[in-house]
Amino acid sequence: MESRAARVILIAASLLITAFFALWGVIDPQGMAAWARTVTTRAFESRGWFIMLTVTAILVGCILLAVSRFGRVRLGPDDSKPEFSTLSWLAMLFSAGMGVGLLFWGVAEPVSHHIFISEFQPPREAAVSALFVTNFHWGMHAWAIYAATGLAVAYFGFRRGEGTLISGAFLNTFPDDRWAGVVGWLANLVAIVAVAIGVAGSVAMGVFQVERGAQEVVGAAPGELTMFVFALLFVGWMVPLMVDLRRGMAVIANATMLGAVALMLFILLAGPTHYMMNSITESVGIYLWNAFEHGLRLFTFGDWRTREWFREWTLTYMVWWIAWAPFVGVFIARISRGRTIREFVLGVILVPTVFSVMWFGVFGGAAFNLIFDRLSNLSFIVENDLEAALFHMLSVYPLGAVTRVVAAVIAFLFVITSVVSASYVLAMFTSDGDPDPRVRLKLTWGALLGALGLAMVLSGGIEGVRAVTALGAMPFVFIILMLGVCLIRSLKREEEGE
């Protein structure tokens, strides 16, 4: 396809597809969420094995690549040096992994699993399993998905000079094949749709979380502030897109990340510290021992409720990470120029995983402490009002009034930084990889992400949001596997001296 025509069609097709979903979702949010749930449920039931196999294969592939002779290959010319010091690189990896999701699910997820697993195990054993499952969802498998995408983008972008588009891998590996152009174009389209829908899902999650925090602070009724919070967020990300605040955004992103870390440390120090340290240490052991086995678990012989739980949590999470992969992949690729493949893979997979285990060890550990010491009816709250979980826990701790405001502000800023970066990446994808895309295009994506986010907010609950996100991401599963093949083929060819 001629490149200009291909680019125009790519912009038109991606804008049309996302606008279609946004419009449908705003007009009939419940209808869209119900449809998405039906489609994803059937797909997960029928092809769940493929998703788990893919995710495990990606993790094993990344590890093998890191320890193999290819681990020494640099993501850039052989003499290139890393742009950032190792410490600030690791800090930036942290921040990439710290989305609003960690805040939303820190308390809610371990407790949700606990409620379900307690039906099969004694409650105190179920708490260990609940923390393990949560860590599994946020651990190495998730980060391997980002690492694989980021690795392909970085290798083909910086070492092969193909730019940061997903299609670069296909065009560079199979330059003489006509199909590579078509598949590359499709890969760009699929990546754009996955990012748009995936980030919109986080917008909805952020709105629910900020609204719940605002409710607690001003004492409003449920639902009363939804539109106000959404409008505030919308303005919050459109303004930085209008005036180029690149440096300012980095400062906000770092401040948000530091705020989240400070909140975690506060809970760790203000609560029963030894209890949470125990919980973190125990989580590490159980995670290391069980993660690989769990990566291929499909609950084949479980009853329908167990299978439903598995679909709605594990499969949905894995697909959610895949939705975010092109976006996070491009970000971590950009900060990793000059690193070796070994450094990249180990840094991207291990560092955020360790952080997640600490995060859930603290928030989950604190939550279980409240539940088992009968200091709070947290299980009941999570069962009936998921968004309230974090704020309820903070209210039990000292300085509850302050920490609840801080948590709401952090959630707010997480959404702003995610949407600003996502709009930038989407604008870059739709302007042929231009690292400085036009403001108009960034604003268009900012507005579309807003409309999609609004559609998901209107669907009324997190289940609908997750189903729509899963649906948007599923096609990228195929692309990510093909990227892996392109990468290994190119590395081998490079070794043979072409």
Next chain:
Amino acid sequence: MMGPVAVDPVIDTLMNVAIVAFIGFLIWLYARKD
């Protein structure tokens, strides 16, 4: 809760065969000569 999920057996079989074929395609893509 959605209850037990009924999957159309024909679509189920076709989709699974298609995925296995895709895995075959990946292996071919990896192994083929330039």
